[in-house]
Amino acid sequence: MLGRATTVLLAAAMFIGICALRELRPSAADTDEVLFVLPVALLALRFGLRGGSVGALLSVGIVLGWAFDHGVELSAAAYISRGVAFVLLGTLLGDFVDKRRTLEEELLRYYNTSLDLLATANLDGMITRANKAWERVLGHSLPAVRSRPFIEFVHPEDRQATMAEAAALTEGSRETIGFRNRCRTADGGYRWLEWNAHASPSEGTIHAVARDVSAQQQAEQQLADSAQLLEDKVAERTRELEAARAETLQRLALAAEYRDDETSEHTERVGAMAAQIAAQLGLDAEQVELVREAAPLHDVGKLAIPDTILLKPGRLTHPEYEVMKRHATLGSRLLSGSSSPVLQMAAVIAASHHERWDGTGYPAGLAGEAIPLVGRIVAVADAFDALTHDRPYKSLWPVEQSITEIRRAAGGQFDPRVVDAFLAVQAEPEPAPLFAEPQRPARTRTRTRRSGAPSPSARQPARQA
Numbered sequence: 001m002l003g004r005a006t007t008v009l010l011a012a013a014m015f016i017g018i019c020a021l022r023e024l025r026p027s028a029a030d031t032d033e034v035l036f037v038l039p040v041a042l043l044a045l046r047f048g049l050r051g052g053s054v055g056a057l058l059s060v061g062i063v064l065g066w067a068f069d070h071g072v073e074l075s076a077a078a079y080i081s082r083g084v085a086f087v088l089l090g091t092l093l094g095d096f097v098d099k100r101r102t103l104e105e106e107l108l109r110y111y112n113t114s115l116d117l118l119a120t121a122n123l124d125g126m127i128t129r130a131n132k133a134w135e136r137v138l139g140h141s142l143p144a145v146r147s148r149p150f151i152e153f154v155h156p157e158d159r160q161a162t163m164a165e166a167a168a169l170t171e172g173s174r175e176t177i178g179f180r181n182r183c184r185t186a187d188g189g190y191r192w193l194e195w196n197a198h199a200s201p202s203e204g205t206i207h208a209v210a211r212d213v214s215a216q217q218q219a220e221q222q223l224a225d226s227a228q229l230l231e232d233k234v235a236e237r238t239r240e241l242e243a244a245r246a247e248t249l250q251r252l253a254l255a256a257e258y259r260d261d262e263t264s265e266h267t268e269r270v271g272a273m274a275a276q277i278a279a280q281l282g283l284d285a286e287q288v289e290l291v292r293e294a295a296p297l298h299d300v301g302k303l304a305i306p307d308t309i310l311l312k313p314g315r316l317t318h319p320e321y322e323v324m325k326r327h328a329t330l331g332s333r334l335l336s337g338s339s340s341p342v343l344q345m346a347a348v349i350a351a352s353h354h355e356r357w358d359g360t361g362y363p364a365g366l367a368g369e370a371i372p373l374v375g376r377i378v379a380v381a382d383a384f385d386a387l388t389h390d391r392p393y394k395s396l397w398p399v400e401q402s403i404t405e406i407r408r409a410a411g412g413q414f415d416p417r418v419v420d421a422f423l424a425v426q427a428e429p430e431p432a433p434l435f436a437e438p439q440r441p442a443r444t445r446t447r448t449r450r451s452g453a454p455s456p457s458a459r460q461p462a463r464q465a
Contacts, residue, residue: 052094
C-alpha cells in the first residue's frame with residue numbers, strides 16, 4: 001500500500017495534470033471533468049471517508065473555479081449535479097473502504113488472538129501466513145515458521161502419515177478433519193496438534209487450523225493404559241475363574257467316578273476320546289473344547305444311585321436296573337439351568353448318552369438324529385472305555401476286540417457316522433496314550449464276574465450304567 005505522503009503527492013499530481021489538460025483543451029473541459037474520479041478514488045482508497053470527502057471537495061472546487069475563471073456560465077443545476085456527483089463518489093467509496101478496513105482489522109484481531117494455530121500454506125508445504133498462536137504454543141517466531149517447510153517441524157515418526165494426509169488433501173480426495181501429529185517446540189519438545197484443513201488447488205493454497213491437544217492426548221493415553229491394565233486384570237481373573245470352574249467340574253465328575261472306578265481316570269479318558277471324535281466329525285475348536293470339558297460329567301447322576309445297586313457284582317434285577325437308569329435323568333436335572341455353556345452341554349450329554357440309534361435306549365427312547373450329536377459321541381466314547389477297562393460287573397476286553405464290537409453296533413446302538421469317526425481316530429498312526437492297550441490296575445475290591453457279563457463273543461457292548 002502506498003504511504004500517506006506518496007498518496008497525497010500522487011493525488012496532487014493528478015489534480016494538476018487534469019487542470020493542465022483542461023487548459024490545453026478548453027473545448028473538452030466538460031469531458032475532462034470525468035478524470036477527477038481518479039484522484040478522488042485514490043484518496044478514498046488510501047484515507048477512507050476522509051480522503052474521499054477531501055478529494056470530492058477539491059474536485060468540485062477546481063471545476064467550479066476553472067469555470068469562473070474562464071467565464072463559463074453554469075446553471076444552478078450544473079453546479080449542484082457536479083457537487084453531488086463528486087461528493088457521492090468520494091463518500092460512498094471512502095465509506096466502503098473504511099468498513100472494509102474495519103472488518104479486516106477485526107478479522108486480524110481475531111486471527112491473532114485465537115487460541116488455535118491458524119495458517120495458510122502453499123502446495124509445496126511452506127507456510128505463508130501464521131497467527132501468533134504459533135509463538136504461544138510452539139515458541140517459534142513467525143519468521144522462523146515461514147522460513148522452513150512445515151514437515152521439518154513434525155515429529156519424525158509422524159512425518160509419513162502427515163505427508164500422506166497432505167497429498168490426499170492437495171489432490172482434493174478429501175478434507176482433513178481431526179488429523180493428529182506431533183510438532184516440535186522451540187525448546188526441543190513436542191506438542192500434539194489436531195488439524196482441520198481445506199485445500200484450494202486452483203489458488204495453490206491450503207488453509208489449516210490446529211489445536212493443541214497434548215493434555216487430551218495424554219489423558220486418552222492414560223485412559224487407554226488404564227483400560228488395558230483393567231482388561232489384563234479381567235483376563236487374569238477370568239483365567240483364574242476358568243481354572244476354578246474346570247477344577248470344580250473335574251472334581252464333580254470324579255465324585256461320581258470314585259463310586260465305581262477306583263483308577264479315577266474314566267472321566268478323563270471319555271472326555272479326551274469324545275473330543276477327538278468331535279474333531280474328526282468337523283466340529284469347530286470351541287465346540288470340541290466344550291465336549292472335552294462336558295463329557296466327563298456324563299455319569300454325574302450316579303451320585304444319587306445307591307451303592308448296593310451301583311457296585312453290585314452280579315446281574316441287576318429289573319427293579320434295580322430301572323433305578324440304575326434313573327442316573328441319566330438325575331444327572332441332567334442336576335446340571336440343567338446353568339448359564340455356563342459347559343454345564344448346558346453336560347446336561348444334554350447326561351440325558352442322552354444312553355439313547356440308542358435304533359430307539360431302544362433310555363431315558364426318552366430317542367432314535368437317529370433326534371438324539372443330540374454330543375450324546376451320540378459320548379455314547380461311543382463311554383462304551384469303548386467301559387469295554388477296555390475293568391468294572392464291578394465285568395472284566396476288560398482287549399482293544400482290538402472292543403473296536404470290533406463298536407463297529408458291529410453301528411446302526412443299532414450307535415450312530416454309524418460317529419462310529420466311522422471313532423474308527424478314524426483309532427486308525428491314526430500314533431493314538432493318544434489314553435487309548436493304548438489298557439493294563440488291569442491293582443484292585444482292593446473283591447469282585448466276581450457278574451452273571452451274564454459280556455465276553456469277547458457277546459452280541460452287545462458292556463453295560464455303561
